Amino acid sequence: MSFCQARWARGGCLEPSIFELSRPGRRGAGFPKKLIARIKIPEKLLRGSLRLPELSEPEVVRHYTRLSQMNYGVDMVFYPIGSCTMKYNPKICEELAALDEAVFLHPDQDESTVQGALELMYRLERCLSEIGGVSKTCLHPSAGAHGELLGMLLVRAYHSSKGENRFEVVVPDSAHGTNFASAAMAGFRVVVVPSNDRGRVDLEALRSAVSGRTAALALTNPNTLGLFEDEISEIAKTVHEAGGLLYYDGANMNGILGKVRPGDMGFDIVHFNLHKTFSTPHGGGGPGAGPVGVVQKLERFLPVPTVEYDGRRNSYYLDYDRPESIGKIRSFYGSFGVLVKAYTYILIMGAEGLGEATEAAVLNANYVMRKVREVPGFEVKFDGPCKHEVVFSAEPLKRETGVTARDVAKRLLDYGIHAPTYYFPPIVPEALMVEPTETEPKEELDRFIAAMKEISEDARSVPEKLWSAPSATAIGRLDETKASRSPILSWRMYENRARR
C-alpha cells in the first residue's frame, strides 16, 4: 500500500500562512468608487487599519486548496475516528443549505416572511421527537456539549419546580469527558459509577450511588465502548425509583437510529448530534447542532422560543409565551444551515433508510472487529458483538514490541487513513477506538484491516518505523504536549510570541 500526501513548500518552508503571502495593495475584488462614495459610514465606526492580508483571488484559492491537500477529510480518505461518526455528507444537503432562501434570511425578519424556514424547523422538530421517542425537541443548542448543558439545566429546572434539592448527577466511568463537565457547569456534583466486567454500567454500584440527592443519570447508549447497555430497563427503573431523571447523550445514536428509541428505553431527556448522526459536516470547529428532546412532563421548561403551528391560520409562529421556560440557551433559533442539512438527510433517507444505515454501520464495525482482533497485538477487552464502533486495546502490541496505540494511530496516516481516537475511553489501556460508519464500502474496510496487519508485522521487524511515523504526510509527528500546553491559535498570537 502506498500513499503520499501532497507537500506544498516554498523555499524550504511549508505553505506560508496567508499573512506571509500578503503584498501591499494587492486585492481580489473591489467595489465601484461611485458606490463607495455614496455609502456613509459614521466616523466612529471607521478603523484606520484592518490588518487583513492583501492578495488576489487566485492566490487565495490556491493557498486554501493547497492547505486542503495537506489535510485529511471524509471527502478524501477513510476517517474512522471513534465516537465522532465521520460519515460521508451527501452533497444534496449542502446544495439545499446553500439556497438563497436559506442563506439570505435574517433572524429578525417578520414571521410572515419566513414561513418556509419556520415550517422546516417545525417539521424537523417533529421528526427528531419521533426518532428519539420524546414529545418535544428544542433545536437551539449549537454543539453537542451545548446540548448537554441544556439537558442539565432542564434537570435542574424540573427538580426545582418540585421543590426538591437534588444535586448529584451520576455518570458511568466510560462516559465522554463532556458529561462530567456539563453536569458540573450546571452546578451539579458528579458521582462516577464503574463499569462491570462486561463493559456495561455496574448495577450494584448504580444502586448504591442513587439516593434522594440524585438529580439524573447521564448515559450514552450504545456506550463509549460501542456496547449496548442491555440492562437499560433495570437502570431506568433504578434511577426513576430514586426520583431522578435519565439523560441520553446522543453521541452514539448512529448505532441505534431507526431501530430503538431512547424515549422507549426510559430516557426523559434525549440529546442529538445532528453533525454526527444526521450527516452534516463537522470536525472543522463548527457550527454543529445539538438538539434536545424531552418527555411531556419536561416540555414546559424548554428554552424560548419554540416553533408552533397555528392550524386555524395555517401558519407557523414563534412562541415566547412559556412562563416556566428556562429562558434562552443561545441567540435566535439554532444553527439554521445545519438544521436544513439534517432535515434534507432525514427526507432523502426516509424512516426505512435511517434504519438501514444503522444496520450497515453496525455490520461494518463488527466486520472490522472480527478481522482486527485476529491480528497479533490487538485485542477486544469485552466479548460479544458491538454496535457502531469498536474499541481495540493495543496493550499486547505494546508489551511485545514497545509500539503503542499512539504509534499505530500515527502510522495509519501513512496509509492515507485518518487516525482512530486513541487513549479513549481511559478504562481500556492502549485504546484505539474505531468507528467505520455506514458509508464505507467493504474494500475500504479491507484496506484498513490490511494496514493494521502490516503495522503489527512492522512492529516486530522495524519498530523504529512506527516510532517515527508518520512519514508520508506533509508534517511529521508533532509535539502534542507542547501543542496543548502552549498553543498558537492565531497570527496575532504568533506575532506576539515572536516579539517576546
Add this chain to the structure above:
Amino acid sequence: MKKLGLIVNPIAGMGGRVGLKGTNGDEIFRKAIKLGAKPAAPARAIAMLKNLGSVRNSIQLITCSHEMGEQEARECGFEPVVISSIISGKTTAADTKEAANKMRKLEVDLILFVGGDGTAKDIYDVVRADVPILGAPAGVKVYSATFANTPESAGQVAARFLSEGLPVQEAEVMDIDEDAFRENRLVAELKGYARVPYEPVMMQATKEGSVGFELADQKAIARWTIELMERDRVYILGPGTTTRAVAEELGIYDSTLLGVNLVYDFKLIARDVSERQILEVIENRPATIIVSPIGKQGFIFGRGNQQISPRVVRRVGKKNILVLATPRKLSLTSTLKVDTGDAELDDELRGYIPVVVGYLQTHMVKVI
C-alpha cells in the same frame, strides 16, 4: 555520572513460601531454611537490573558484597562499586541499614532495593527524605507504596528516573508487626513517607489518562472537602498526605502526618490522638471521619489508623465517613479494603461507597 545504589535483601520473601508470614529476625529465618525455603530475591534483582536498558552504560552502580547486590550485578554484566562487606548467608537488617547509610553519604541519586516492607522500612529509617528510593517487590508483605508493580517495572522506572529525571512523590512506608501477623492479627503502622520516582503507569495499574497530578488532585479534593465541612461538628482526620492537604487548606500546618488529628469549627483542636481521646471529644458532638486509603492495597481502616477503632467508627456511623483518594491512589487498587478487627463492622462497611476524587467529583468504589 549518575549514581545508583542497589540493595538486595536476599532472604526477603523466603518466610512466605513456607507459610511463616515474613522473614524478619534470625530465628524465623532459620526456621524458614529448615522448612525448605529458597531465596527468591536474587532472581528478582536480576530481572530488575536487566530492565535498566541503555541507562546502564551511563551510571555508576554502587552496591553491597555477595548476594546483597554484587553477585546479581555481576551476573548482569555490571562492574559495581562495592561499599560494604557482609557475611554471605547471614545477612541482617543491620547490613541493609549500613549500606543505605553509606549510599546516603555517597549522595546516590536513587536507591533501588529488592525486598518487602521490612526492607523498605530499614532503608527509610536511615535515608528518610534525603534519597529517593524504589523497591522491587520480593517480600511476604508489600503494604508500603514504595514499590513498583513488578521487578521489571522497577528497573524501567529507575531507568527513566535516571535518564529523564522523573518527578518524585511521597509514598507511605508501612511497618507490620510480624509476631502479631503470625497470630492472624495485622498491626500495620504508618512509619513515614519516603520519596519515590513518580511514574504513573508502571508504578500503578495501566490506566493511562486517568492519572492526574497528585498534588493538584489533593488540593482539589481538599477544597471540596472543606466546602462540605460544617460548624459544630468534629472532623476526625486520619493519617496521610491527602488528609494533610485538607488540614493545610484550612490553614493548619502543625497537624501530624502519621497520626490522627481532630478538627472542630475549622480549627485543629488535638493532634496525634489516641482512641480514648477521640471517644472523649466526640462523646456529645456529631462527628465525621475523614480517611484516605493507606498503602498500596487500599485499606481505609485497620492499616496505619488503628486509633479510629471499631468503637469510634460505630459511634460516628457509616453515613458520616468521608473517604478521599486521588485518582492515582485509586488506580493502585480497584477496590478498597477494611480490617477494623471487628468482623461484624467490616461487613457493615462493605459494598459500594462514594469516594471524593476531585472538586465536585465522587467515584463509587467497592469496599471488600
